[in-house]
Amino acid sequence: MAFGFTLLVSGVAIGQMRTITGTVSENNQPVKGVSVFQEGSEEVAVTNAAGVYRVQVSGEKPVIIYRHPDYPERKITLGSRINVNISLGKEKEIEEVVLNAGYYKVKDKERTGSIAKVSSKDIENQPVINVLSAAQGRMSGVSITQNSGVPGGGFDIQIRGKNSIRREGNEPLYIIDGVPILSETPSLYSAAILPYATINPLNSINPNDIESFEVLKDADATAIYGSRGANGVIIVTTKKGRKGRTDFKINTSYSLSTVANRLKLLNTDEYIKIRKEAFQNDGISTIPAAAYDFNGVWDQTRNTDWQKELIGNTADASVVQLSLSGGSENTSYLISYGHNEQTTVFPADFRYKTNNLTGNFSYRTPDKKLEVNLSNTFSFQSNNVLNDDLTKEKFNS
CATH class of the missing domain: 2.170.130.10 (TonB-dependent receptor, plug domain)
Incomplete structure (x- = not known):
């Protein structure tokens, strides 16, 4: 003889699908075009003109995401709710470019x-x-x-x-x-x-x-x-x-610079050896009168590093900038001063200086019907830098 029995159980499984409905609004006005979906799911619902949506979710505590280009993204963790109405009030201002x-x-x-x-x-x-x-x-x-x-x-x-x-x-x-x-x-x-x-x-x-x-x-x-x-x-x-x-700001900087890469040149002894070899290869036994570098007219014991002489200095640059700004409900102002100074890698004291003074003032009437803006900029530049590159003729010849 065989015995058997049947057990019937009714309920909702934790992992089964369920449908969530609701509305999306802002200031009691429906918002159309909001994407609504469960985090990690590819199924996306979009609110209609009445702000109503209907989306399927699964899991014990699903996370619902509400996304719209004009509003901050919202995330809501659901429990057993099946109806969720939210408002997309500006929780934070979105910076408009x-x-x-x-x-x-x-x-x-x-x-x-x-x-x-x-x-x-x-x-x-x-x-x-x-x-x-x-x-x-x-x-x-x-x-x-x-x-x-x-x-x-x-x-x-x-x-x-x-x-x-x-x-x-x-x-x-x-x-x-x-x-x-x-x-x-x-x-x-x-x-x-x-x-x-x-x-x-x-x-x-x-x-x-x-x-x-x-x-x-x-x-x-x-x-x-x-x-x-x-x-x-x-x-x-x-x-x-x-x-x-009222805000007062100061910004200063100081920097140094030198020529990063220099040409690798021959010294005087190496140059004389190459010149001598060149004359021998050409079969020239009598040194030409115009060969001042080799016939003894020029000092053959002198060894000058012209790169060091012409562009061997250390250039410096200093910047000082000051500003004062503030305002009230109807008036605002900004006053700024900047001093910049640069030297060069050339010998001697060559400098480029700039002094800038800027003033911006604004006034708006209490009824906001008239606004007056005044902007002034004064600039003084001083430059005694050489008008040509000292190394151009030396290294291009």
């Missing part, structure tokens, strides 16, 4: 033109005299190269390639706090100092005073500025004071 496109400002995600931006966070704390040194390599389609190694030299800037065989024909238009500045203007004063280079307009601006540095690379440049913007437009916005307590 705002670009200066010329006569208007636009959010980065809403722009239609090609605009590259370098912010003050990318510039500050870098011991540079020209902001272009800090912007090198940070923007696609923008080539920035220094056209001279001497202090105070300028930069060659090409935006999306060359437009002219003339170097000056590739220069962009500079807009500093809304004021157009042609690169040819400061270049007129560089002929006596740097005949093979140019002075860049941004040499007169303290890099720590710059809030943003933007480059218009396409049709936006010509649509707004016409033919002057054919080579692109560089828009520089200086810092303004902010409401709150």
Whole structure:
């Protein structure tokens, strides 16, 4: 005889699938297009126009993720709930990247033109005299190269390639706090100092005073500025004071530099041996009168390292930058001073000095119908650096 029995059990298994429903809103208004899914799952639900969603989950304590490009991501750990309503209130402000496109400002995600931006966070704390040194390599389609190694030299800037065989024909238009500045203007004063280079307009601006540095690379440049913007437009916005307590900042740096790599040259004895061998190979027994280096006219015992004499010094660079800023509900101010000084590896005391004084003041009426902004920049540059490279003739001959 055989015996048997059947045991019936009813309940919900911990690992089985279940459906979660709910709504997503902000300020009691439904939010459409929110992606809702379980962490680690590939199944994604999207809220409809009424903010309603329906998604399947599994596990004892599944984690539900709510994701939307305009809101911070939310994560909720579920227990036994099957209905979850959440609000996507701004738990934290999402920093919007705002670009200066010329006569208007636009959010980065809403722009239609090609605009590259370098912010003050990318510039500050870098011991540079020209902001272009800090912007090198940070923007696609923008080539920035220094056209001279001497202090105070300028930069060659090409935006999306060359437009002219003339170097000056590739220069962009500079807009500093809304004021157009042609690169040819400061270049007129560089002929006596740097005949093979140019002075860049941004040499007169303290890099720590710059809030943003933007480059218009396409049709936006010509649509707004016409033919002057054919080579692109560089828009520089200086810092303004902010409401709150008065801030005083000081930034200093000091650096030393020497020539990293020198040419390996012969000394006098080695040179004389090679010259003697050359005459013997050519079958010349009588030394020509014009061979001053070998016929005894020149001192053959002297051994001068011209690289050490001409470019053997240690160059130093010092930067001091001070700023005072603050403001109230309707008024703000910023006053900044910068002093930069550079020497060279050349002999004697050659120096390039810049002194910059910037003042920005802003006032807005209590009814916010009128706003007045005043920006002033004073720059003094002193340069007694040689107008040519001392080693050019020696090493190129």
